[in-house]
Amino acid sequence: MRMKDIADLAGVSIATVSRVINNPDQVKPETREKVQKILEQTNFVANAVARGLVINSMRTIGVLTVDIRDMFFARVIYTIERGFKDLGYNVLLSNTGGEPEEKKRYIQVMLEQQVDGLILVGSVFRERTGNKHILTAGRSVPVVLINSFLEGENIYSILCDEGEGIREAVNYLVKLGHRDIYYFIDTKSFSGLAKLEGFRRGARENGLDERKVLEIPRSLEGGEEGVYRLLEEKKKFSAIVTGEDLTAAGALKALLKLGYKVPGDVSVVGFNNLLLAEMTTPSLTSVDNMGEAMAMAAVQTLYNVLQKNPTPPKTVLTPLLVPRESTGAFPG
Amino acid sequence: MRMKDIADLAGVSIATVSRVINNPDQVKPETREKVQKILEQTNFVANAVARGLVINSMRTIGVLTVDIRDMFFARVIYTIERGFKDLGYNVLLSNTGGEPEEKKRYIQVMLEQQVDGLILVGSVFRERTGNKHILTAGRSVPVVLINSFLEGENIYSILCDEGEGIREAVNYLVKLGHRDIYYFIDTKSFSGLAKLEGFRRGARENGLDERKVLEIPRSLEGGEEGVYRLLEEKKKFSAIVTGEDLTAAGALKALLKLGYKVPGDVSVVGFNNLLLAEMTTPSLTSVDNMGEAMAMAAVQTLYNVLQKNPTPPKTVLTPLLVPRESTGAFPG
DNA sequence: GCGATAAATGTAAGCGTTTTCGGAATGCAG
DNA sequence: CTGCATTCCGAAAACGCTTACATTTATCGC
Incomplete structure (x- = not known):
């Protein structure tokens, strides 16, 4: 018809x-x-396709993400989708799995589909290869990065000062009397290095050893592994800061299994402030890196650009430490 | 260009x-x-839009879901997206929030966008109103329902026998010596009634009281509330079965807070077998309702239909009980 | 009721492709 | 070198809309 x-x-x-x-x-x-x-x-x-051909817009935006099963990404994408729906736009979804090649392929497809804009959620890698296609994409369509940063024509970045969040976590633990604080990090993630820097700064400012860092994979098992390694290597520690709630949950799990009291013997801090931080017992103190706020800012930014309004190329939000049950005073 | x-x-x-x-x-x-x-x-x-106008297909499928932040939905949608991407199709995403009106609106939009097919994830409601638009959608485009059932032209359903899963959980607990088993249910969800029926059957078959059922909301707080209500009403119980991992996590949390040992004093069973079942301490025994398998079946089914191959209108998968640490022998 | 103006509707071009059909160029056998 | 089959390529229609412009119809002051 x-x-x-x-x-x-x-x-x-x-x-x-x-x-x-x-x-x-x-x-x-x-x-x-x-x-x-x-x-x-x-x-x-x-028929919106015929319409789109005439008005040269499908009122669709493409969202690239690494893996929507990650609760952080899911929350961000949910917010983006709802936000753009209210503005009359559709959302084309993709999971790149973190592969630069996949990302390239997806961007190509989305440009073919004539998306009005592109939002990349935490998917800029440090390799050169992954970014070139974002830059060229910017030439035909506005691109907004969430939790990533890139300078270029038509490219906008929404960030959270995650290093500052980690630093706050360290300060918080120090106020509780902790001195031997370990940081579990996955440097492979985008903000991994920024977070690490935040930890170092926090440690330095409080006269602690800034080298108490363990590189571990970003997963439940990674967190468990971290604890086992600390014990194997006979490290002295009363608090663990992680770059991921999932990692924190793993650490917590290992500690409880080994009979440690949390926070009685060891305090644990997570990152992202996901729902899962409330699900564990004890619940996890966590740094909220403002996923929803970043998503909302991304929607607003992209919409502004589409409306031809002047738009700042960089938006930085401030993280927030959310204390819960997994942190307590230094024992003794 | x-x-x-x-x-x-x-x-x-x-x-x-x-x-x-x-x-x-x-x-x-x-x-x-x-x-x-x-x-x-x-x-x-x-320009895929011009192309789409000619070949009368945008090689896109629309996926409707209630809320992608729900880990179960996220996993299903991830699988759908990856599956269809490999087949050369794009995925248009939406979160209806469970509102029939939103669902109607989304279906309309997706039909306008000329999707090649529609997948609805767990979003058929028992109200009449929500289903009419699915039926009419089926007239223009094949529709696949995941974890829902509807008969109609061009409508295909992928299901898991969730009642059977609950029944198995009851049997499992009975084998462990439990007799006082409570079931926490949210009848508002699609399979709520099927699960309840499974519980009743399991209870009956083992000579238990099939009325030990508590209606609670589907959330962490709901699970906690359920435990408090059992105690307030001085019920006797040594095991709790839930229709949701999240609810189970809440119940577990409340039990641990009140000083109960799990599984020492009380056993807890979740449902969905999400990652979160592994995150708690103790980890949750859970019924896996085959989210990924359902998603893969949905992709296969829809693709078959698009290829004009004969396709069964109903696919039913069998759930699987996954024992973990939250269940143990009846105390004494 | 008349002309001038405004409102309502129709005509047709154009959006960027795919694809059918026919013509031109090429290859090959005799 | 001719004739025919085959390969390659271009012209043009078609996809279902939007919209500028043209045309028709209604409105209104005099």
Whole structure:
């Protein structure tokens, strides 16, 4: 069923049908109602592809993410989708799995689909290869990066000062009397280095050993492994800061299994402030890196750009430490 | 940059450019290479919208979900997206928030966008209103339901026998010596009633009281609340089965806070077998309702239909009980 | 009721592709 | 070198809309 068919049924021209749908006030009430009745009777659905070809926009934005199963990403993408839906845009989703090649391929596909804009969630890598396609994409379409940073034509970055969040966590633990604080890090993630720097700064400022850092993979098992390694290597520690709630949950799990009291013997701090921080017992003190706020800022930024409004290329949010049960005073 | 521009640069016709892109073997190697060189030099990106208008397909499928932040949905959607990407299809995402009106609106939008098919993840409600639009959607596009069931033209359902999963959980607990088993349920979810029926059957078959059921909301707090209510009402119980890992985590949390040993005093069983079941201490015994398998079946089913292959309208998978640390022998 | 102005509707071009069809160029057998 | 089959390529229609412009119809002051 095309507009032509509706037009024939209503005895008007195809242009009038189009107007009834898009600019109802441009057509006389009488004819308008006649057409609307037929639209309803036939359950007419306009073809947005044909429309898109004419107006040169599908009112769609592409969202690239590493893995939507990650609760942080899921939350961000949820917020983006709802936000853009309210603005009348659709969301094309993808999971690159962190592969630069996949990312390249996806960007290509999304440009082919004529997206109006692109949002990349935490997916800029430090390799050169991954970024080139973002830069070229920026030439045809505005690109917003969440939790990543890149300078370039038509590229906007939304960030959270994650290093500052880690630093705050260290300060918080020091105030609780802790001196032997270990940091579990996965440097491979985008902000891994920024977080590490935050830890070092926090340690230095408090006269602690800034080398108490363990490189571990970003997973539940990684967190467990970290604890086992600390014990194997007979390290002295009363607190663990992690760059990921999931890692913190793993550390917590290992500590409890080994009979440690948390926070009685060891304090644990997570990062991201996901729902999972509330699910463990004890619940996890965590640094909130403002996932939702970043997502909202991304929507606002991209929408601004699409409206041709002047838009700052960089937005930085401040993290927030959320104390819960997994942190307590230094024992003794 | 349009094909026309490429054609002019290469000194060929637009048709030849199209052929170089879509059917390279139809054009003489010499001209082909000439065109390909220009395509690369100019970083040409074809307009899939124009293409879609001609071939009457955007190679896109729409996925409707309640809330992608739910880990179960996230996992399902991830699997769908990856699966369809490999088949050359894009995924249009949406979160209906469970509102029938939103669902209706989304379906409308996706039909306008000319999706090739629709997958609804766990979003058929028992109200009549929510289903009518699915049925009418089926008239223009194949619809696959995950974890829901509906009969109709062009409608396919992928299910898991969730009641059977709950029944198995009851049997498992009975084998461990438990007799006072409570079931925490949220009847508002699609399979809520099927699960309840599974619990009743399991209880009956083992000569237990099948009325030991508590209606609670599907959330962490719901699980906690359930435990408090059992205690307030002075119920006797040594095991709790839930319809949701999240609920189980809440119950576990409340029990641990109140000083109960799990599984020493009380056993807890979750449902969905999400990552979070591994994150708690003790980890949660859970019924796996085959989210990934359902998603894969949905992809296969929809693809089959799109290929005009005969396809069964209903696929039912069998759940699997995954024992972990939260269940143990009846105390004493 | 007349002409001038405003409102309503129709006509047709154009959006960037794919693809059918026919013509030109090429290859090959005789 | 001719004739025919085959390969390659271009012209043009088609996809279903939007919208500028043209045309028709309604409105209004006089």
